[in-house]
Amino acid sequence: xNITHSSxxxxxxxxxxxxxxxxxIAQKVYAGERITFEEGVTLYKEASxxxxxxxxxxxxxxxxxxxVYFNHNFHIEPTNICVYACSFxxxxxxxxxxxxGWELTVEQIMAIIKKYDEQAVTEVHITGGVVPKQDLNFxxxxxxxxxxxxPDLHIKALTPVELHYIFKKSxxxxxxxxxxxxxxxxxxxxxxxxxxxxxxxRDKIAGGKCSTEEWLSIHEIWHGMGCHSNxxxxxxxxxxxxxxxxxxxxxxxxQDKTKGFNAFIPLKFRNKENEMAHVPEVSVIEDLRNYAxxxxxxxxxxxxxxxxxxxxxxxxxxxxxxxxxxLDGTIDDTTKIYSMAGAEEQSPxxxxxxxxxxxxxxxRTPVERDTLYNIIKDHSTI
Ligand code: V47
Ligand code: SF4
Numbered sequence: 001x002n003i004t005h006s007s008x009x010x011x012x013x014x015x016x017x018x019x020x021x022x023x024x025i026a027q028k029v030y031a032g033e034r035i036t037f038e039e040g041v042t043l044y045k046e047a048s049x050x051x052x053x054x055x056x057x058x059x060x061x062x063x064x065x066x067x068v069y070f071n072h073n074f075h076i077e078p079t080n081i082c083v084y085a086c087s088f089x090x091x092x093x094x095x096x097x098x099x100x101g102w103e104l105t106v107e108q109i110m111a112i113i114k115k116y117d118e119q120a121v122t123e124v125h126i127t128g129g130v131v132p133k134q135d136l137n138f139x140x141x142x143x144x145x146x147x148x149x150x151p152d153l154h155i156k157a158l159t160p161v162e163l164h165y166i167f168k169k170s171x172x173x174x175x176x177x178x179x180x181x182x183x184x185x186x187x188x189x190x191x192x193x194x195x196x197x198x199x200x201x202r203d204k205i206a207g208g209k210c211s212t213e214e215w216l217s218i219h220e221i222w223h224g225m226g227c228h229s230n231x232x233x234x235x236x237x238x239x240x241x242x243x244x245x246x247x248x249x250x251x252x253x254x255q256d257k258t259k260g261f262n263a264f265i266p267l268k269f270r271n272k273e274n275e276m277a278h279v280p281e282v283s284v285i286e287d288l289r290n291y292a293x294x295x296x297x298x299x300x301x302x303x304x305x306x307x308x309x310x311x312x313x314x315x316x317x318x319x320x321x322x323x324x325x326x327l328d329g330t331i332d333d334t335t336k337i338y339s340m341a342g343a344e345e346q347s348p349x350x351x352x353x354x355x356x357x358x359x360x361x362x363x364r365t366p367v368e369r370d371t372l373y374n375i376i377k378d379h380s381t382i
Contacts, residue, residue, distance in 0.1 A: 013054050022047055029055050029296055037245055040297045044241035049285060056292035056323030063302060064325040068359040069369045071376075072352070073123040073156075073329035076112055078142075079103040082129030083165070086195070086206040087275035088237060090340045092129045103131060106142050113146055113153070123329065123371045126157035127190055130209075134162075136170045136177065140184040147185035154371040155185050159193035160218035164210035174221050182225060188371055189222055191230030191265050197250050198243045205237065205276070216254055223260025228372060230263045230305070235290055236282035237269040244290070248297045255300045262373060263303035263326055266290050268311055272342025284315050288322040295323025303373065309335060312344035313358060320362050326369075327355060 013026045025039050025047075035043075043052060081101040082092035093101035104112075113124065124146070143155055158166075158181070167177035178186075196202055197212040210218075219229050233247050248264075255261050268287055271277050282290075295304050306324040308316035309331055316327055330350050350358075352368070356379050359366040366379040 013051060018048075018051060019046065022051060026051075026055055029059065034299050035297060037249055040245040040248070040293060041241050043293045043296060044244070044289070047289075049289060052289055052292035052296070053322045056295040057321055059295050059299070060304070060323045060325055066363075066365045067325060067367045068320055068364040069303065069326040069367050069373065070355045070359075071123055071329040071369050071371065072119075072121045073125055073331065074116060074121055075125045075127075075331065075335040076104075076109055077128035077335065078109060078126065078134055079129045079131050081131050083132075084130060084161070084206070084209045086209065088195075088205050088234065088269055090270070090272055090274040090342070101129070103133065106138065106145060109142055110145055110149065113149060117150070121153065121330075122376070123154045123156055125190055125335075126155065127159055127162065127192055130162050130165050132169070134166075136166050136172070136180065139166065140180060143181065143185035154187040156188045156190050156371055157186060159190060160215040161193035161209045163189075163218055164214050174218050175225075178218070178222055178225060182227065188227060188262070189219065189229035191232035191263070194232045194247070195234045196239045196243055197247045198239065201239050201243055205234075212250070216250060219260065220254060220258055223258035228260050228262050230265055231261050232265045232267050233294075234267050234269055236286065237276060237279050244293075245297065248294060252298055252300060255298075259300070261301055262371075263305045264294055264298050264301045265305040265307055266294055267307065270310070270342045273340065284318070287311060287315055288319060291319045291324050292322045308350070310343050313350070314344075317358050317362055320359070320364055327359070330355065 014023060018026070021042050025035055025043065028035055079102060080091050080093055081103055082094065084092070085094055139158065143157070146153060146155055163174070163177065167174055170177065172180070193210065194215055195206045199212065202212060219231070222229055231251050233244065235244055251261065251264065269276070269279070269281060271279055271281050291304060291306065298304070303326045304324045305326040305328055306316040306319040307328050309328065311319070330352065356366040367375055368377040368379070370376055
């Protein structure tokens with residue numbers, strides 16, 4: 001379906017009583033021009049929810065029409081034991097408490113993969129803690145076995161946090177290590193481990209794991225190999241609006257260079273049972289504002305994903321009018337990262353029909369995609 005951008009919303013915004021600063025930003029966005037760092041911060045600090053929604057929706061419909069994408073996927077978390085101790089993480093158990101966690105073998109993971117043999121899933125998302133045993137050999141063996149068993153299943157796996165550790169242990173450069181994993185069957189990289197790129201905040205909440213420069217470098221090399229990935233931002237904890245824009249600015253610059261990112265995924269900090277439990281969670285209004293600013297700022301990202309398992313299906317639905325165009329997938333109750341952190345969705349699982357209904361309920365057009373956003377089924381006419 002093709003949406004015609006009526007001049008109605010733009011004239012409404014430009015004629016409303018907004019400040020000169022905001023009017024200038026709106027004019028730029030309507031003209032397809034990029035906004036600056038300072039303008040991004042101004043949006044966070046000064047724009048009303050209605051202003052942000054109208055502007056973000058303009059960008060969203062220009063880029064993705066009325067479509068909302070989803071896929072058929074499931075997650076595998078090979079371990080929740082971790083050599084790191086990020087203070088926001090409710091999921092991991094330190095290696096010294098490994099008896100409280102799980103550490104799956106290749107055989108155990110293959111048994112999970114085989115459970116989906118009769119199901120129309122297109123993607124397996126594999127990520128978790130970082131442990132010495134799950135090294136390069138482990139993942140090479142795992143990916144090869146998955147591909148041998150089910151060649152058409154897209155493996156979206158491992159973040160730079162895991163990759164940096166694994167490659168260092170194998171004494172391989174990022175390029176060498178990524179080549180090995182690509183040959184074994186790695187299809188794309190999920191967006192995790194980005195957290196917040198500002199060094200002070202990163203050191204406070206995720207000290208010891210791969211640095212911002214290392215995170216960006218692994219994605220850059222991966223993109224240089226003709227492959228794709230996602231990018232996340234953990235927001236709503238101790239960061240400022242400036243830190244959020246700084247994070248997006250670094251992603252925007254890398255995307256200008258490589259064009260390898262598929263989607264940007266804001267991840268709301270959830271505060272249950274972690275070391276940052278004293279930090280209150282931000283409101284749903286802030287979630288919507290953040291999605292909208294991301295949509296406006298990241299002009300070279302095609303997709304903004306509302307990860308419903310983290311934000312809850314109701315907010316995810318609302319966000320479809322604040323810049324987002326992707327809801328992730330069916331998930332099939334296979335991830336614990338967010339349920340353990342206190343998300344609304346304690347057993348995240350949606351059928352195709354439920355996803356289609358959620359999307360239709362807000363007047364959007366559901367489209368099933370694969371990991372790389374090739375359309376599998378357009379539900380507009382069905
Ligand atoms: O990097 C961990 C986040 C991420 C908490 O690429 C938390 O399609 C909020 O990256 N509160 C991993 N966030 C998940 C991830 C992801 C999820 C869905 C889709 C994709 C994709 C990627 O989860 C971590 C961290 O930023 N996280 N704990 C927490 N308490
Ligand atoms: Fe480990 Fe990832 Fe949790 Fe940090 S967020 S402690 S790296 S599992």
